[in-house]
Amino acid sequence: MMSINAAVIDLKRLELLADGNTPTHALDARAKVLVTFVFIVCVVSCSRYELTRLIPFFIFPTVLIALANLPALFVARKIALISPFVLMVGLFNPVFDHTDLYQIGHITITGGWISLISLFIRSLLTVGAAFILIGTTGFAAVCQALERLGIPRIFTVQLLFLHRYIFVLADETSRASRARELRSCGKKGFGVVSFSSLVGHLLLRTWHQAARIHTAMLARGFVGQFHARRQSRFGVVELCYLLSWSSLFIALRLFDITGTIGKVVTGIIP
């Protein structure tokens, strides 16, 4: 189990990736946000028993990781972190859903299992796309892009603060749990009692720390607007990027490419 501290530093590393200087990084953030949005809509709108149509969508994260020079293993590990949560959500699908869908020999595969796998693949794809967006763009730039796309500022600033507060909470957590660990001398540290008081303290401390950081931001002229350092505009390159990816995603969503290829192949080989 990774310590909280290491997890936070890992998250911050994702943010640092956005400082890269590949052509993908240099694209206007709005194009990247829109492409990611179309991607997520196409993936999520697939039916709950869909499997084959989802597979070709992996081309997007694969190509972007290669183009943007992101550390593939690192991104994969980040995405893997969420799999327990997804499994928890989909855990009861096989129990409740007994629709027979496939028959392989004597084994009947029920709709429950298929929908669990489908849910799993869809979450891998969407979370992966979101991570890649942050890793190639940076959170501040994403929020700025949302604002320039017409999302009201009050939402984008909320989003930014939420993102900051996750770090603040995690920092405080790692400090407090270290202090408890060191002083409990290898024992359980009075178990639940000290733990619950630690959680209470933690929330208060996070609250105060967040307030202090907000003060520091105000003291440096913050007026509810984040400035991304990269200056960019929505040009021809961005338009091509947006149109080509979007039309690919929509085509993948509307036509069952894998199925067609499969039929063609099985049709050729009788």
Next chain:
Amino acid sequence: MSHHIVEVTHLQHIYPDGTIAIKDVSFCITHGESVAIIGANGAGKSTLLQHLNGCLEATSGQIRIGDTPLSKRTLPDIRRTVGMVFQNPDDQLFMPTVFDDVAFGPLNLGLEGMHVEKRVTEALTQVGAGHLATKPPYHLSGGEKKRVAIATVLAMTPDILVLDEPTSGLDSFARRQIMSLLKEFHHTKIFTSHDLDMVLDICQRTIILHEGAIMADGPTGEIFQNDDLLATCHLEKPFALQGCPGHSRDTDATKP
């Protein structure tokens, strides 16, 4: 220039939990002065400083920066004039890299591209932290964080510099560096410190705060000669004035 005057009248601050941190404080600091605010732990120094750029709201009393009284409406202007370095650098550093953090202020001031980069590089060089630019702030040591925190404020070119314990936790080399930096800053500067030798070296004027009230306000030299006053306020004479030969020679040698 009258716009660099800091005037505090009958300031009182009571925290929500009922702690009376500042009782009734009044002083006026004119342009170009460097003033130290000293006092024991919990005397209310940090609380007082945080009023100067509106980070805390006074329970009663008034603050004027130049001709402008501090109020909600004038706050953005006042924050541009008064640069504030907090006691804990972790409160001040929040961006993914040191460079981004120092650039945060200038970007908010509306600067762009090259100008921002120039400001940031200058500020980092001034505090001797140029080599840290690409590092994430959470990887820095305590002293390095402190220096970067000072750079974040210098990058905004304030007219009045307010620092809360600028040299606490620094090694002696970094301390010297910050001291000479402060000496070079010719506008108004106000700071708190437990480093009384530094106070003696940099500030002509000293204000002693004790349990939220001003106990003394006057020339640094005179105040440090008053043994009774220092004792009641739980302060100790700086080494340079204790007649300890090694130390006094040391300080003399560094004075111009």
